[in-house]
Amino acid sequence: MHIPRTGDAGRYAWIGMFISEVLFGLYWIISQFVRWNVVHRYPFKDRLSRRYEDKLPAIDIFVCTADPILEPPSMAINTVLSVMAYNYPPEKLSVYLSDDGGSELTFYALLEASKFSKYWIPFCKKFAVEPRSPEAYFALNIDLNDSVFAQEWFSIKKLYEDMKTRIVSAVEKGCLSNEIKGQHKGFSEWNSKVTKKDHQSIVQILIEGWNPNAVDIDGNPLPTLVYLSREKKPQCAHNFKAGAMNALIRVSSEISDAPIILNVDCDMYSNDPDAIRDALCFFMDEKKGQQISYVQYPQNYENITKNDIYSNSGPPILKIELAGFDGYDAMPYIGTGCFHRRESLCGSKYFENRIVEWNDAEDKIKGRTIDEVEEASKLVANCSYEKGSQWGKEMGLVYGCAVEDMVTGLTILCRGWKPIYYNPTKKAFRGVAPTTLDQALVQYKRWSEGLFQIFLSKYCPLIYGHGKIKFGAQIGYCMYLLWAPISLPTLYYVVIPALCLLHSVPLFPKADDVVFLRIRDAVIRQLGFSETGFVVTAKVVNDDVLKRYEQEIIEFGNSSIMFTIISTLAMLNLFSLSWGIKKLVFGTTFGALENLIPQIIICGLIAMVNLPVYEALFFRGTKDVCHLQFCSSLSS
Structure with a gap:
């Protein structure tokens, strides 16, 4: 084993890398x-x-949305329509849309969806349509050879496109006309004092699934459809999605109280x-x-x-x-x-x-008017x-x-x-x-922070789950809960070898060390490779965000501190690699640098991984990307 002696350059850097390797090994065992x-x-x-x-049980379906701008109402209602059209007795289905943004635009979209569902659900079941999200379905190439099916297909598509146009137009305007507000009593809940973070509870039952008159165009029952926006006050913690889900559980217990609950996000049809x-x-x-x-x-x-x-x-x-x-x-x-x-x-x-008796649920509506049910649900x-x-x-x-x-x-x-x-x-x-990378990093950041928070809390599975769940499960949970701290040895491996290479400090055995050569030869033989280098293919450049994604070109999105860190690490390894190659080609003899070859290889591999970063920093040509190039490069 290559262990630097006391006083050798790079001793402490080597110890840090050894600790990183031990941590990687322990994490691998956990996985x-x-x-x-x-x-x-x-x-x-x-x-x-x-x-x-x-004897099939009733099902309550919760769809959660929080912002009509970030999560367009047209997307949310596609999810709602897809779950309303399940192959399941409609009288046993109740669909609840939780709008944490308290937006009348989302309520209007759901009102439009309730009308469209009278046509969409029978169309889906008559022709066994899949998927049952209208947006996803009409994006497919459908065989229209059957004249009867083609006629209904065009009719339903027009209804959907007209509905979508009305919803998108309303969202773009940011407000609703008095004519639209006159379509339903529920719009009276919104006034000038209602804001996203300060409003009263709003509960509106748009389709009364238990009412014999709530039927589609073929006379079949429709599922119950409910709009909910729980009360929010600046002085009260709203607990984000957890608070919305708990409000849904309580409100649904006042209306349908199904023994089985399905919850989906508004973008998950x-x-x-x-x-x-x-x-x-x-x-x-x-x-x-x-x-x-x-x-x-x-x-x-x-x-x-x-x-x-x-x-x-x-x-x-x-x-x-x-x-x-x-x-x-x-x-x-x-x-x-x-x-x-x-x-x-x-x-x-x-x-x-x-x-367990699946069909013994109490009739929550019996003896109460719709207004009474809605008021009880608001409480x-x-x-x-x-x-x-x-x-x-x-x-x-x-x-x-x-x-x-x-x-x-x-x-x-x-x-x-x-x-x-x-x-x-x-x-x-x-x-x-x-x-975009921006969206992905924000998501991963929230997950890693939240998961590590669990590990440090009373809910740590090694403590909270001791004697309650199997030991293998306790360790398995830690695989995800330790995402954040396991990034530290990774970061160490990305930074330290490159810095040591710039200072000509070796961290690995000599390239001609007998053990090193034997390991190298064994790996090459097992993989069936000859001793030649690999060729890296170039990426295709395109200015449009969606096209870049479809072509698998990383899109950074907006400039942020996360990109500064990424670009700094990428540039450090690029400079170190360039310095190492320069020394090999134009510098001293090979023997003086042979100890640094493993570090040059590491920097080269990291540089290969970061090719999309270099491409974004130096080669794209749009104004937004140029701004990102300037900010990130300057920060680096």
Whole structure:
């Protein structure tokens, strides 16, 4: 082993690299706990239909949105329409849209969607349309040889495009006309005092699914459709998505109170109309179903490029790691695409020999008018309702963490429940992945900070989960919770070898060391490579953001401190590589630099990884990119 002696140059740098290697090794060991315990599940929904078609439980579906600008209402209603059109008895479906922005524009979009659903749902079921998000469906190349189908297709498409035009126009104007406001009594909830961060509870039932008159154009029942915007006050903590979800749980308990809850983000439309039936196969299993707390589907995206340049949906995570958690009965709750048992989500502990009756739910509407139901729902959505209660602690989603979903899932597991991870070949939900590095980094930053916060809190699985979940699951959770600290040895490896190379300080054995040569030859033989270099292909440059993403060219987005750090590290390794090559070609003899060859190789590999960074800094030509080039280069 190459160990610098006391007084040798680079001794402390070498010790730091040795510690980094040890940390990498420990993290690799942690990751193996879930990667060697993979479980795959396969439901049989045809058997479900034969046995329980008349006993299927009611389903409450929560769709969450927060800002009509960042999350356009037209996108949110596509998700709403996709879940309203499930192959499931419509009288047993209730769809709730939570608008944390309290925007009348979102309410207007949902009102338009409620009208369009009378045409869209029967069209989907008549022709077995997939996917059932109108935007996603009409983007496909559809065979229109059947004249009857073609006629209805054009008719429905025109209705959708007209609706979308009205919604987009309203959002662009930022306000609604008096004519539009006269279409529904719900618009009276908005006045000049209503703002995003200060408004009263708003609950409007747009489709009364229990009303015999609530039918589509073919006379079939429609699902219940509810708009909710919980109360917000500047002096009250609103707890972000966790607070919105808890308000949805309480409001839905006043209206439909279904035993199963599905929650999805507004950009995550349903891609499989039978996803509910797949999930129910687990909940209604005769042997193990009573202990199931939630069925988690993976997050899949429709705009992933071939090489997934921002690592939005890595197969190792979806196909191996999450399936490995399932092997320990400890699948994390990831915040969307999840079917919950209401009982477990509301804080109940699991106990054996439970008797589950799926159809014994109380009729919450009986004997009450719509106005009475809406007023009762507003009360449980008020800020004051949670004061002195267990909401956010023992009930509902847990407060106080940026990744409330992970903490909530862990607390449910520690109450004795078991989750399921189901990753079907046909993706159940599809969303929109970040298309710029800026968006991706913001997402990863929130995740890594929130996950490490869990590790340092009382919810650390090694402490909170001790004796409650399997040891392998406790270690597996740490694989994600330690994302933030494991970046430190990575950062060390990126910076220190390059700095030492600039100062001609060797950190590795000589290139002609016997052990080094034997290892090199063994690796080359095993990989079947000859001793020649690799050729790096160039990237295609395009000014349009979407085209860049589709062509897998990294788009930085806006200049920020994160890009300054990235560009600084990239430039450091580029300068160090250039210096090392210069010394090899024009400098002293090879023997004087042979100790530095491993560091030159490391800098070269890091420079290769950062080719998109150099391309963005030096070669793109638009005004926005030039501004980014100047800011990042100057900061570096």
